[in-house]
Amino acid sequence: MNLSMKYIILYVSDSQRSIHFYQHILGLPIRAEHGTYVEFDTGSTILALNTRESVKEMTPLEIPETPVSSQTFEIGFVTENVEAVIKKVREHGVTIIGEPKVKPWGQTVAYIADPDGHYIEICSPME
Structure with missing residues (x-):
């Protein structure tokens, strides 16, 4: 299959x-x-x-x-400039759950929420 x-x-x-x-x-x-x-x-x-x-x-x-208060998944979007995306969404009043952070494997990752509270990961490409 x-x-x-x-x-x-x-x-x-x-x-x-x-x-x-x-x-x-x-x-x-x-x-x-x-x-x-x-x-x-x-x-x-x-x-x-x-x-x-x-x-x-x-x-x-x-x-x-209504949306459940406990989320069990996230949607991931890849971008070359995580910080720029977070700056743009912040200007629109989007909820920032996690600021950009470089992970031990070298990827920059941040988290936001959409209007219904769905978790969204904004991350740099894996190298």
């Missing part, structure tokens, strides 16, 4: 607020829009958003009304 990661869908409370965050603050181009479902072009993996309400109507999944 050969599996490959194609997309990640985040369930959000307010699609317009999340679209603004990912498109205008992080600078991700929109790849496709279908009602409340939006895809962003992030390279080889698509990042998609859909409202919690819409997902509950279309799938058998149990989706909580």
